[in-house]
Amino acid sequence: xxxxxxxxxxxxxxxxxxxxxxxxxxxxxxxxxxxxxxxxxxxxxxxxxxxxxxxxxxxxxxxxxxxxxxxxxxxxxxxxxxxxxxxxxxxxxxxxxxxxxxxxxxxxxxxxxxxxxxxxxxxxxxxxxxxxxxxxxxxxxxxxxxxxxxxxxxxxxxxxxxxxxxxxxxxxxxxxxxxxxxxxxxxxxxxxxxxxxxxxxxxxxxxxxxxxxxxxxxxxxxxxxxxxxxxxxxxxxxxxxxxxxxxxxxxxxxxxxxxxxxxxxxxxxxxxxxxxxxxxxxxxxxxxxxxxxxxxxxxxxxxxxxxxxxxxxxxxxxxxxxxxxxxxxxxxxxxxxxxxxxxxxxxxxxxxxxxxxxxxxxxxxxxxxxxxxxxxxxxxxxxxxxxxxxxxxxxxxxxxxxxxxxxxxxxxxxxxxxxxxxxxxxxxxxxxxxxxxxxxxxxxxxxxxxxxxxxxxxxxxxxxxxxxxxxxxxxxxxxxxxxxxxxxxxxxxxxxxxxxxxxxxxxxxxxxxxxxxxxxxxxxxxxxxxxxxxxxxxxxxxxxxxxxxxxxxxxxxxxxxxxxxxxxxxxxxxxxxxxxxxxxxxxxxxxxxxxxxxxxxxxxxxxxxxxxxxxxxxxxxxxxxxxxxxxxxxxxxxxxxxxxxxxxxxxxxxxxxxxxxxxxxxxxxxxxxxxxxxxxxxxxxxxxxxxxxxxxxxxxxxxxxxxxxxxxxxxxxxxxxxxxxxxxxxxxxxxxxxxxxxxxxxxxxxxxxxxxxxxxxxxx
Numbered sequence: 001x002x003x004x005x006x007x008x009x010x011x012x013x014x015x016x017x018x019x020x021x022x023x024x025x026x027x028x029x030x031x032x033x034x035x036x037x038x039x040x041x042x043x044x045x046x047x048x049x050x051x052x053x054x055x056x057x058x059x060x061x062x063x064x065x066x067x068x069x070x071x072x073x074x075x076x077x078x079x080x081x082x083x084x085x086x087x088x089x090x091x092x093x094x095x096x097x098x099x100x101x102x103x104x105x106x107x108x109x110x111x112x113x114x115x116x117x118x119x120x121x122x123x124x125x126x127x128x129x130x131x132x133x134x135x136x137x138x139x140x141x142x143x144x145x146x147x148x149x150x151x152x153x154x155x156x157x158x159x160x161x162x163x164x165x166x167x168x169x170x171x172x173x174x175x176x177x178x179x180x181x182x183x184x185x186x187x188x189x190x191x192x193x194x195x196x197x198x199x200x201x202x203x204x205x206x207x208x209x210x211x212x213x214x215x216x217x218x219x220x221x222x223x224x225x226x227x228x229x230x231x232x233x234x235x236x237x238x239x240x241x242x243x244x245x246x247x248x249x250x251x252x253x254x255x256x257x258x259x260x261x262x263x264x265x266x267x268x269x270x271x272x273x274x275x276x277x278x279x280x281x282x283x284x285x286x287x288x289x290x291x292x293x294x295x296x297x298x299x300x301x302x303x304x305x306x307x308x309x310x311x312x313x314x315x316x317x318x319x320x321x322x323x324x325x326x327x328x329x330x331x332x333x334x335x336x337x338x339x340x341x342x343x344x345x346x347x348x349x350x351x352x353x354x355x356x357x358x359x360x361x362x363x364x365x366x367x368x369x370x371x372x373x374x375x376x377x378x379x380x381x382x383x384x385x386x387x388x389x390x391x392x393x394x395x396x397x398x399x400x401x402x403x404x405x406x407x408x409x410x411x412x413x414x415x416x417x418x419x420x421x422x423x424x425x426x427x428x429x430x431x432x433x434x435x436x437x438x439x440x441x442x443x444x445x446x447x448x449x450x451x452x453x454x455x456x457x458x459x460x461x462x463x464x465x466x467x468x469x470x471x472x473x474x475x476x477x478x479x480x481x482x483x484x485x486x487x488x489x490x491x492x493x494x495x496x497x498x499x500x501x502x503x504x505x506x507x508x509x510x511x512x513x514x515x516x517x518x519x520x521x522x523x524x525x526x527x528x529x530x531x532x533x534x535x536x537x538x539x540x541x542x543x544x545x546x547x548x549x550x551x552x553x554x555x556x557x558x559x560x561x562x563x564x565x566x567x568x569x570x571x572x573x574x575x576x577x578x579x580x581x582x583x584x585x586x587x588x589x590x591x592x593x594x595x596x597x598x599x600x601x602x603x604x605x606x607x608x609x610x611x612x613x614x615x616x617x618x619x620x621x622x623x624x625x626x627x628x629x630x631x632x633x634x635x636x637x638x639x640x641x642x643x644x645x646x647x648x649x650x651x652x653x654x655x656x657x658x659x660x661x662x663x664x665x666x667x668x669x670x671x672x673x674x675x676x677x678x679x680x681x682x683x684x685x686x687x688x689x690x691x692x693x694x695x696x697x698x699x700x701x702x703x704x705x706x707x708x709x710x711x712x713x714x715x716x717x718x719x720x721x722x723x724x725x726x727x728x729x730x731x732x733x734x735x736x737x738x739x740x741x742x743x744x745x746x747x748x749x750x751x752x753x754x755x756x757x758x759x760x761x762x763x764x
Contacts (some may be wrong), residue, residue: 029076140198175226192286262509273286605631711738
């Protein structure tokens with residue numbers, strides 16, 4: 001008897017160790033129509049696939065035990081089921097159509113999915129909340145392959161930015177609910193104007209490379225699609241407070257009404273952020289508001305959003321002199337001046353001040369089971385200034401007459417305080433029609449946007465006043481930019497596991513400048529650009545665990561306001577539009593315990609605008625066209641569930657970023673003060689701010705339920721300030737490590753209390 005029991009026990013152990021089962025099934029709607037492209041995943045694992053043309057799927061090599069199966073398809077209710085794996089399982093699953101239109105339809109025209117030949121990373125609400133302790137969006141994206149984030153203050157708040165594959169933010173298309181966020185003139189995104197915005201974001205998709213067609217500026221390095229808070233059917237209220245180094249404090253309150261009478265919902269958040277800075281005289285004093293109201297009709301969704309930001313920030317964009325780096329790394333010369341007695345002082349009003357409000361009106365309508373219409377209208381109003389103390393400024397530089405004193409001496413200079421203002425409006429509308437049936441998913445859309453921005457400067461104080469009125473305006477100019485675009489996207493299943501993707505976009509831009517700049521340069525000019533941006537690719541589902549894609553894309557991009565302005569007066573220096581040909585290959589392998597992704601890319605540029613290493617007096621990077629340049633690289637992403645409580649995720653990006661023949665131009669003057677230009681050929685050189693290595697690692701350990709410990713590491717290779725590959729103008733490689741703790745208490749006084757604690761850069 002004992003021997004028999006022992007044999008049975010050994011058999012059970014063998015089964016548990018070596019047995020593997022599968023889940024096979026078909027996914028249809030309640031009328032029996034197949035749903036190809038539905039997402040099928042096993043929760044808390046790396047297993048996942050999608051249904052084929054016949055709505056069928058299979059997940060193989062699953063270990064015995066209880067698993068949670070989850071199936072989702074846009075427009076339908078999510079299906080979840082506990083499946084006991086003691087044998088192979090076959091399922092016939094019918095998805096019910098949502099009684100309410102879900103918020104996902106809002107961004108379906110700009111977002112990519114598993115069937116498209118696009119390299120992308122997604123962050124859901126849970127992942128965003130885990131890492132959100134008050135830092136701006138660029139730092140929440142830190143683990144994205146090939147991404148390098150930066151912070152002027154050194155603490156992740158205030159002026160922050162990022163680069164993707166070495167490409168700066170002005171070439172990365174960013175949308176919120178499908179509406180362009182990039183500034184129309186600089187093409188950048190100023191996250192400082194949207195404090196604590198991440199607290200109102202439900203979903204982020206980061207596309208690398210050209211990606212799919214989107215509204216707004218062209219994507220050279222990638223696209224960032226953000227979706228704001230989705231429907232919470234139940235009422236809620238949340239308080240959040242954070243504090244940390246450099247006197248950092250963040251407080252926010254948010255609430256939602258839940259779904260009222262199955263028709264209405266309101267969500268709102270208010271945040272107040274205060275922080276000092278690693279950099280001298282830097283600080284952040286920010287307030288923000290988010291309000292979203294929704295009306296759910298029988299087959300429609302009407303949504304109105306208000307996103308408001310009010311920021312006052314210490315100016316920190318000045319660099320540190322090289323001879324101070326070894327002793328005073330946080331030195332900041334902005335606002336430092338010498339008084340009449342020769343004493344060095346600091347002007348406390350040296351600040352950046354800006355208010356911005358986004359208004360969005362979104363409407364979606366189901367025209368049938370396979371056809372939907374999505375429209376959006378938007379308006380963004382912003383105004384603000386940065387204030388500077390300037391000593392020994394010439395009256396002539398401000399178009400003022402020198403001041404004559406009693407003894408006939410002429411005073412030509414004075415200390416003064418000036419403000420440089422911007423007052424702008426950005427508005428537009430977009431619409432798209434989305435069709436999904438059987439083998440075809442097609443989207444047709446277009447958008448029209450206009451930007452109207454005034455730039456002007458006022459003098460608010462002068463030590464020596466020559467009779468000039470208060471708030472004297474010494475310059476004013478205007479930028480008026482109008483653009484429209486149309487696109488069509490087709491994703492068609494050629495075979496059961498092979499789909500083809502075609503994306504065609506046409507953009508037209510008219511940009512007019514008028515008035516006089518701060519150096520009295522006349523800005524009168526008009527520029528027109530027309531671009532055709534095609535994208536094609538194929539996606540092959542090898543089996544339930546593997547898939548691969550190939551794609552080729554073209555993107556064209558117009559110069560920024562600063563690019564155009566810097567070249568005025570020198571026709572030979574007029575910036576050219578940039579053109580990119582992007583070749584991509586991707587491969588994914590997923591299993592219950594591990595996943596790996598591989599992307600190879602070659603980005604071939606014509607007339608790419610690259611940094612010269614110089615900056616304007618307001619912190620803008622000065623750039624120049626280079627005829628031929630390229631970026632090529634490999635991105636590897638992996639995840640490994642070592643045990644149920646321990647998960648390791650990592651990525652490595654290796655790249656080569658080169659200008660094929662860089663010529664450095666400089667100006668010198670002869671003995672007769674005649675001006676000469678000198679060109680120095682450097683051959684093939686590194687593109688500025690393009691590290692060849694970016695690696696990330698995240699080890700997450702859950703020792704007990706609701707307690708999570710994460711150890712995050714990131715290494716970024718050396719970067720050059722300009723394009724000469726000079727070791728004297730280089731930022732050394734760096735390696736940082738962070739430690740995170742999070743713990744949740746549930747049903748203790750409140751429904752849930754979350755605690756987060758982080759130590760940044762713990763070894764240095």
